[in-house]
Amino acid sequence: MSTISQRFFDAGEPYAGGLFEFPDREPIFRYANALKRYYEFTDPTPYGGGRLYPCGMVIGTYGGNAIAVFPNYSYTFSSDLRALKEKVDDECYNALVDEAGKVSGFPTPHTVGGAGYTHSFINYGRILKEGLCSYRARVEALPDDDFRAALLLVLDGIDIYREKLLSHLRSRDDVHEGLIEALEHTDRAPTTLYEAVVLYNFVYYVDGCDDIGRLDQHLIRFHNGEDIVDLLHELYQNIDCNSGWSGALGPDYNALTLQCIRASHYIRRPSLQLRIKPDMPDEIWDEVYASLATSCGQPALYNENAFQEALMREFPEIPEEDRIRLSFGGCTETMLEGISNVGSEDLGINTALIYDQFTRAHLSEFDNFDDYFDAFTDECARQIAEALDIVTEYRKTRGKHRPQPVRTLFVDDCIDRRLDFNAGGARYYWSISNVAGLINVIDSLSAVRELIFESGRYSAESFMAALDAQDPAFLAACRECPAFGNDDERVDTLGAEFAGRIYESFNQRECWPSGKYITASNQFITYESAGIHVGATPDGRAAGTPLCDSLGSVHGKDKKGPTALLNSVAALPLNRVLGTPIMNLRMRKEHLSEYLRPLTEAFFKRGGMQLQITCVSREEILDAIAHPEKHENLIVRIGGYSEYFNRLSPGLQQTVLARTEY
Numbered sequence: 001m002s003t004i005s006q007r008f009f010d011a012g013e014p015y016a017g018g019l020f021e022f023p024d025r026e027p028i029f030r031y032a033n034a035l036k037r038y039y040e041f042t043d044p045t046p047y048g049g050g051r052l053y054p055c056g057m058v059i060g061t062y063g064g065n066a067i068a069v070f071p072n073y074s075y076t077f078s079s080d081l082r083a084l085k086e087k088v089d090d091e092c093y094n095a096l097v098d099e100a101g102k103v104s105g106f107p108t109p110h111t112v113g114g115a116g117y118t119h120s121f122i123n124y125g126r127i128l129k130e131g132l133c134s135y136r137a138r139v140e141a142l143p144d145d146d147f148r149a150a151l152l153l154v155l156d157g158i159d160i161y162r163e164k165l166l167s168h169l170r171s172r173d174d175v176h177e178g179l180i181e182a183l184e185h186t187d188r189a190p191t192t193l194y195e196a197v198v199l200y201n202f203v204y205y206v207d208g209c210d211d212i213g214r215l216d217q218h219l220i221r222f223h224n225g226e227d228i229v230d231l232l233h234e235l236y237q238n239i240d241c242n243s244g245w246s247g248a249l250g251p252d253y254n255a256l257t258l259q260c261i262r263a264s265h266y267i268r269r270p271s272l273q274l275r276i277k278p279d280m281p282d283e284i285w286d287e288v289y290a291s292l293a294t295s296c297g298q299p300a301l302y303n304e305n306a307f308q309e310a311l312m313r314e315f316p317e318i319p320e321e322d323r324i325r326l327s328f329g330g331c332t333e334t335m336l337e338g339i340s341n342v343g344s345e346d347l348g349i350n351t352a353l354i355y356d357q358f359t360r361a362h363l364s365e366f367d368n369f370d371d372y373f374d375a376f377t378d379e380c381a382r383q384i385a386e387a388l389d390i391v392t393e394y395r396k397t398r399g400k401h402r403p404q405p406v407r408t409l410f411v412d413d414c415i416d417r418r419l420d421f422n423a424g425g426a427r428y429y430w431s432i433s434n435v436a437g438l439i440n441v442i443d444s445l446s447a448v449r450e451l452i453f454e455s456g457r458y459s460a461e462s463f464m465a466a467l468d469a470q471d472p473a474f475l476a477a478c479r480e481c482p483a484f485g486n487d488d489e490r491v492d493t494l495g496a497e498f499a500g501r502i503y504e505s506f507n508q509r510e511c512w513p514s515g516k517y518i519t520a521s522n523q524f525i526t527y528e529s530a531g532i533h534v535g536a537t538p539d540g541r542a543a544g545t546p547l548c549d550s551l552g553s554v555h556g557k558d559k560k561g562p563t564a565l566l567n568s569v570a571a572l573p574l575n576r577v578l579g580t581p582i583m584n585l586r587m588r589k590e591h592l593s594e595y596l597r598p599l600t601e602a603f604f605k606r607g608g609m610q611l612q613i614t615c616v617s618r619e620e621i622l623d624a625i626a627h628p629e630k631h632e633n634l635i636v637r638i639g640g641y642s643e644y645f646n647r648l649s650p651g652l653q654q655t656v657l658a659r660t661e662y
Helices: 003-010 014-019 027-041 081-087 090-100 124-130 133-140 146-170 179-187 193-206 215-222 229-241 255-262 282-292 304-314 351-365 369-401 405-410 438-454 460-469 472-480 489-508 562-571 589-605 618-626 650-658
Strands: 069-072 076-079 246-249 271-276 300-303 326-329 333-336 340-350 428-436 517-520 584-586 610-614 635-638 641-644
Touching: 003 014, 003 090, 014 027, 014 069, 014 076, 014 090, 027 069, 027 076, 027 146, 027 405, 081 090, 124 133, 124 193, 124 215, 133 146, 133 405, 146 179, 146 193, 146 405, 179 193, 193 215, 193 229, 215 246, 215 255, 229 255, 246 255, 255 271, 255 282, 271 304, 271 326, 282 589, 300 304, 304 326, 333 340, 333 428, 333 517, 340 351, 340 369, 351 369, 351 428, 351 438, 351 460, 369 428, 369 438, 369 489, 428 489, 438 460, 438 472, 438 489, 460 472, 489 517, 489 562, 562 584, 562 589, 589 610, 610 635, 618 650, 635 650
Parallel strands: 246 271, 271 300, 340 428, 428 517, 584 610
Antiparallel strands: 069 076, 246 326, 300 610, 326 333, 635 641
16 A cells, blocks of 8 residues: 555545555556445445435545545546645645646636536446346456456445445334345345335445436336335435436336326426427326426426437437437436436537627627628637637546546446446547527627617727616617517527527537537526626626526517517527527416417427426515525526525526516
8 A cells, every 4th residue: 555545544535545545557446446445434324214225415424524535426536625635744635636637628718517527327227127236247257457357346345335334224223114125135136116216226326426317217117006206206305415417207108207207396306307209198298287386397398309300410320229318417418328428518618708809809890790790700610619629638638547437337338348438438429518698699799780780870989888888878779679589580590690600610629539519508507607707798788797598588688478489599500409408488387287388399399409497486586585594495497407596696596587487
């Protein structure tokens, strides 16, 4: 054992100790050893008396003391450097910092909602079908090298973790009947629905509490008519308290599809994504209305046919039997469960920032709008290319220095290829970039075209001066310009052209180690921070205020109702936004059963990809702002997921309030 390693162990940092225990071994061995040591030394989470264990929030402790370096499902490990510096000497601290610094690339000037982040779905279906024991057999059959040894360490660590949980349960006298036996059997394939859910929960924690997978599809073969809504709700509580993420439902709808939706009432996570086909049964729609009426924001609605067509166009090599694994990780990033490694989101591009900088520097140089528009979009393409180069370098260094042992074990085809998850082992790869500020720019371009180049009411100089001064007459003139979200063909055509050029710019580079760079519009809470460095824009934003939320209109500017708003969104080339173009809509609960289905079906027929609903009235939001203690469980849709309203910043709360309520 190296001296640095021992000092980490002595300081109560088992993950870091394991990482430096064998400094000359391959990275995947070192990180697998770190994980095993973490399982070996950390305390089990307290048992809460329910039917599932582990349970509750994972807070890594060793002997009751908080651990500063711990596993992370996206970046492999995370660290609280301030806490670590207080626990170890400078040599140990610097060794950990140097290890983290081997992965290079970020940030970029446009980081919006992700800097090399990687959500993923492990292969829950295979685990339930074959049991964890099958993974040990597959690994043991590999040639004897560090890759094989690493995955055996992971499996040993999982066994240690299970035994630690069982030991904790056996020390108590309040354990739910059958839980110990079910947890003992998690090494093999389950034979009952309860065992399947216990195994599901167990491997969810092993993976680090990220995405939950296609529950209704995987559990249905164990279903014999049982009502497990309460059990699923308990699973959801484990996901929610760990700020876990997503799971897709359908499109092969079954009895558990209904129960999975029903279990989400009044809870924030997981973010459920319902894959909708035109023939979805009425009873599923009825369950959607009932769930959304609880103000949980679940489920979000996804156009199954449109996503399948986009997948076929972008990745024609993917066969149908793999495309059916369509899922949306993290907030809502498109991936294939158990067989893909998707950068989600690897990168953010702040189009409003590019617009602001370019327009201030160059607007006066142009005599006509077309030349200005062409030069601006060329600048967008240039900055996108620079940002993609940063992402590519990051992905290469991550593949070399930062393996992910758990996902290498549980995502096909890493074992068969004998390659780490980050180094090319998964079956499919692509990278998703989050395009922010798009609607702000569309409305701003509309104002520039109208007020400078067509009417001549302002020169470039007087336009910018009036904008910065927030001159009331100027702002009134901007409000009179055509705005996105009102089914106005002229501005929608401008928006489609601008968006198409942005999306096309991502084809300038090829993704490493394979696949493509694709886009999303999924600003979740980041549209507030993305606006901080953007000056005032002629869409009506003041300097430093939040940008638009994903692809909805600039709040308050959709004046002609929900159909007009959705028609404008559908006019964009949404099929180019495979990473998911988010569309948030606020609707009164009493209108759900009458209007949601026809709106959704019409939107999807016109090319809409995704729709998510917040059912919280203006009165409820105002009362929650004034009396937050009365609304601790109030949930709203923000970007691509649901969030407790009280956890939003005051600025974001105001943007939710400003959404048009239909």
